[in-house]
Amino acid sequence: MSRIVIEGAHVATLDPARREFVGHVVVEGNRLASVGPGSAPSYDDARVVDGRGCLVTPGFVNTHQHLYQWVTRGLAVDATLFEWLTTLYPVWARITEETVYVAARAALAQLARTGCTTVADHHYVFPRDGGDVLAAEITAAADVGVRFHPARGSMDLGQKDGGLPPDSVVEDRDEILTATEAAIDRWHDAAPDSMLQLVVAPCSPFSVSGELMRESAELARRRGVRLHTHLAETADETDYCREHFGSRPLEYVAGLGWTGPDVWFAHGIHFSDVEITRLGTAGTGVAHCPSSNARLGAGIARVADLRAAGSPVGLGVDGAASNEAGSLVEELRHALLFARGRGGPQALTVRDTLEMATLDGARILGRSDDLGSLESGKLADLAVWNLTTPPHAGIADPVAALVLGTPPPLELLLINGRPVVEHDTVLTVDERALAAETRRVAAHFLS
Structure with missing residues (x-):
């Protein structure tokens, strides 16, 4: 069994006591064996990592992404959401x-370089002649080595039926349900240390029929x-739901079975006070995507209110075509700044933001027993951030250096106990070759 010992780092455990200390982390196999202040026990067979000047955090959980969009970045950059969608759906x-495989590898490598160990990807475009695109992104995730929660999305409401997407990219409802269940049969692993768990994920109220929403929840x-x-x-979207369904978006989907601790919504910007209370009472989660929301001018989610009501709020980078950076560590800073810009300096603390990127994300995905904090017995998904560089040296609070400072270099990223990033370089893919392949595929695709 492999053993890795990280010594002398500032450790932000995110455990129930929210302990922080200068100490050690011991990894044995794919689990954390010891986390505590001071030096680790002595081992003859351990790899020892010098953590002096570094911050150790749990690995980040990305609760909303669209990996396939990596090869369609830089389009419709000044559009609203609906304008952006109508421009990009035909693309x-x-x-x-091939497109999805290359895009997913590149996007996942970028996520790993920015501290992300678990990724929930929402894929909802299934062209009939495109091949097995879900398998392509699952293969890409295995190549990079991230823990993966692919959400089998769907759209059955095309323009001829009053929906937003063109008819060429929608599927038949029965076909969707059959394909979704087949994907669960083929891929889903419910084990505690699973690297792959499926999610059922119709796209949105303006691209999916009520029947599909209801039957997806039942499935x-x-x-x-x-x-x-x-x-x-x-x-x-609120105007669309009022016009077509006679209700606000949350009221509409709640009537179709879409609230509860097994549900999370992407964005959740335009919720009322009553709706926020309802979400918190039900334990329904929200994936907060601050960079994408700002890029599209959609608004700022009421993160502090949602968390106070009891909703777990995780972070997401959203689609690369509405967030060209694709960096999860940057979302921490943006989430904090936007929350304070909306609600004042006490709206969100730096440690609240770190909690959203770790514990809340794990709770949303149903993985909080094994992920989201550094505790003995939990899975060895962690990030070691180098804070000795000129932009970070001298910042008194290591967590503030991570959240408020420029993104620091990643000294080490472990996923399931396996090194995936070292010295700010992804080990599992050739980044230079991947960049060249991405340029080739994007140019061919867009031509």
Whole structure:
């Protein structure tokens, strides 16, 4: 069994006592064996990592992403959400297995370089001649070595039925449900140390019929998997739901079975006071995507209010086509600044933000027993951040250096006990070759 010992680092455990100390972390196999102040026990067979000047955190959990969009960045950069979607849907209708595989590898490598160890990806575009695009991104995740929660998305409401997406990218409802259950049968691993768990994820109220929303919820609960969709992202969406369903977005989906601790919504910007209370009471989660929301001018989610009400609020980078950076560590800073810009300096603390990136994300995905904090017995998903560089040296609070400072170099990233990033370099893929491949595929795809 491999053993790794990190010595002398500032450790932010995120354990129930929220302990922080200068100390050690011992990894044995894929689990944490010891986390505590001071020096670790002496081992003859351990790899020892000098953590002096570094901060150790749990690995970050990305609760909302669209990996396939990595090869369509830089388009419709000044558009609203609905304008952006109508521009890009016809482009995405041409994705293939190769496109998705290359895009996913590149996006996942970037996420790993920015401290992310667990990724929930919402994939909802399935062209009929595109091949097995879900398998392509699952293969890419295995190549990079991240813990992966692919959300099998779907759209059955095209333009001819009053929906937003073109008819060429929607599927038949029965076909969707059959394919989703087949994906669960083929891929889902419910084990505590699972690297791959499926999610049922119709796209949004303006691209999915009510029947599909209801039957998807029934399928997910019958199979014991989680539910995810976009909701309350823009004021346009609220207007659409009032016009078509006679209700606000949350009221509409709640009537179809879409609230509870097994559900989380992407964005959740335009919730009322009453709706926030309802979400908190139900334990329904929200994936907060501050950079994408700002890029599209959609608004700022009421993160502090949602958390106070009892909703777990995780972080997400969203699609690379609405967040060209694709960096999860940057979302911590943006989440903090935007929350304070909306609600004042006490709206969110630096440690609240770190909690959102770790514990809250793990809770949303149903993995809080094994992920989200550094405690003996939990899975060895962690990040070691180098704070000795000129931009960070001398910052009194290591957590503030991570959250408020420029993104620090990643000295080490362990996923399931395996080194995936070292000295700010991804070990599992050739980043230079991957960049060249991404340029080639993007140029061919967009031509």
